[in-house]
Amino acid sequence: MSDLTQRQKNEIEYHQQNLENLLKKKWLLDEAVLRPHARRWWNAYWQMYTFLLNMDLQGKKILVPGCGLGQDTLKLAKLKGEVYGFDISPEIIAAAKNIAQQQNCTMDLQIMPAEHLTYPDNYFDIVLIVDILHHVDIPLALREIQRVCKPDAIILMNEVYSHSWTERVRNAKWVTQRLYPWLQRTIYQSAFAYITKDERKLHEKDIQEIQSIFSKITSKEYYYFIIKRLIPDNWHIINMIDRVLLILLHPIAYLLAGRILMLGKVKK
Secondary structure, X not given: OOOOOHHHHHHHHHHHHHHHHHHOOOOOOOOHHHOOOOOOOOOHHHHHHHHHHOXXXXXXXXXXXXXXXXXXHHHHHHOOOEEEEEEOOHHHHHHHHHHHXXXXXXXXXXXXXXXXXXXXXXXEEEEEEEOOHHHOOHHHHHHHHHHHEEEEEEEEEEEEEOOHHHHHHHOOHHHHHHHHHHHHHHHOOOOOXXXXXXXXXXXXXXXXXXXXXXXXXXEEEEEOOOEOOOEOOOOHHHHHHHHHHHHHXXXXXXXXXXXXXXXXXEOO
16 A cells, blocks of 8 residues: 555554453354344444344355454454455454454455555445444545445444534543543453544534435434443443433433444445
C-alpha cells in the first residue's frame, strides 16, 4: 500500500502495538450469537445476527470491511457464506488468517484500506459493516462500498453513534479528565480500551450521508442510552430496560442513543 494518509498510518501503528491485547479478547470465537433460540433482542450485535440468521447466506458473496481478527468473518463462514474481509493492518490480517485456518474456515482475507478497494464492480451480495466507518474517510469508503455491491445488494450496518449535542457533554473536561478513566475500567473491565487515536463516533450528519447509498432502508434502530456509557453491556436486565426506554422514546432516540443498527438495499 502506497500513499497512505497519516490517519491510515496511525491505524496500522496502533494495531502493531496492540495486537497482543486484541488477541486476548474473549468474544472472538464465541458462537452463542449464532444459536437461533434465546435471542438477546436488547443487544445490537445479537439483533444484527438475528437479521443475518433470517437471510439465506449460503453461497452469497459477503464482504466484511475492516474485518479485524475475524469476529464476523468466522461466523459468516460457519453460516455457509462465501466470505471476503479486508483490513488495513498486515499484522491483523496475518493473525486473522491463522485463526481462520485453526477454525477450518475458508475465506478471502486481504490487506487494503476501505477508501481504495481492489474488488471488481458489482461483486458482493451482502456487505456487513461493523464498527469501521468511524475509523475511515466516510465519503470515500461509502463510494467504494457502493461500487463493489451488486444491484440490490444488502447492506447491514452496526456502528457506534452519538448525536453532536450528546458528544459535547462527552467531550466536556469534567468527563474526559475525571469521569472517563473510571468509566473505562467499568465499561471495558480492563485498562485496555480498543480506541484508536483518530476514531470518532458517527453523528447525525454522517448517518444522513450513509443513508444516501441506500435505495431502501428496511430497519433503522437505535441502541444504548446508558449502556456502554455508564453501564457495561453484560448487565442484561438493565440492558432490557435501556432498550425499552429507547423504543418508547423513539421520536427522540436519535438524540440519546450510542449505537445505530441499519439494514437496507444499496442504491446503484
